[in-house]
Amino acid sequence: MSDHEQEQLTSEHSQVSSFDEEGVRQAVRLYLKSIGEDPDREGLLDTPDRIARASREIFAGLHQQPEDVLQARFKVDTEELVLVRDIELYSVCEHHLLPFHGVAHVGYVPSHGTVTGLSKLARLVDVYAKRPQVQERLTKQVADALMDVVGARGVIVVTECEHLCMSMRGVSKTQAKTVTSAVRGIMKDPALRSEAMSLILQH
Ligand SMILES: Nc1nc2c(ncn2[C@@H]2O[C@H](COP(=O)(O)OP(=O)(O)OP(=O)(O)O)[C@@H](O)[C@H]2O)c(=O)[nH]1
Ligand SMILES: [Zn+2]
DSSP states (O other): OOHHHHHHHHHHSSOOOOOOHHHHHHHHHHHHHHTTOOTTSGGGTTHHHHHHHHHHHHTGGGGOOHHHHOOOEEEOSOOSOEEEEEEEEEEEETTTOOEEEEEEEEEEEOBTTEEEOHHHHHHHHHHHHSSEEOHHHHHHHHHHHIIIIIOOSEEEEEEEEEEHHHHTSTTOOSSOOEEEEEEEEGGGSHHHHHHHHHHHTOO
16 A cells, blocks of 8 residues: 555544543643643633533534535536635644644536535535644545535635644744645646636735
């Protein structure tokens, strides 16, 4: 198996177990102790519970599939580009468990007039963002889901993010933005791709 196939296997198809709230609470107490804090001081008493509740939200995408949010599909007489720009995105980098955040631009060309609801594109971004991630994989997974689940003829996904692991620590570059893209199907056609890119870049 190639490295690429191995990476896909471990990050996309590995078994996800159910959310263990008590496990998170215990881990946070241990973490606080290990950084030299006192988990029993007043200000920190409820922190393990807060982090457990917040983690349920932040990592909700681990327990969702694209099919769960792409159910709204209907017919509109169009086979033209549909693009939702500047979809806010909050995710967590799997290397440091620190946030990365920014925007996603998601465009697709429907097949036989089958479109999905506009809000569903944003929900799809969340399904993949609310997991421990790397930005490249997030971008690719959104594109692949639109091709596979909605049956799009072509897709373009561009994400622009700031990684807190690069700004609040480590290399400390606060202005650096990471841009990744995934282009599928007929969107690879240079004219269509450049139409989509010019719409995406209209800030
Ligand atoms: N390609 C990619 N890299 C990421 C992403 N998020 C974080 N990283 C990088 O993952 C790398 C992990 O590198 P390591 O050398 O193992 O970790 P580190 O010692 O904490 O690295 P520094 O951040 O350079 O201090 C770093 O270069 C991060 O910038 C992402 O979404 N995509
Ligand atoms: Zn990181």
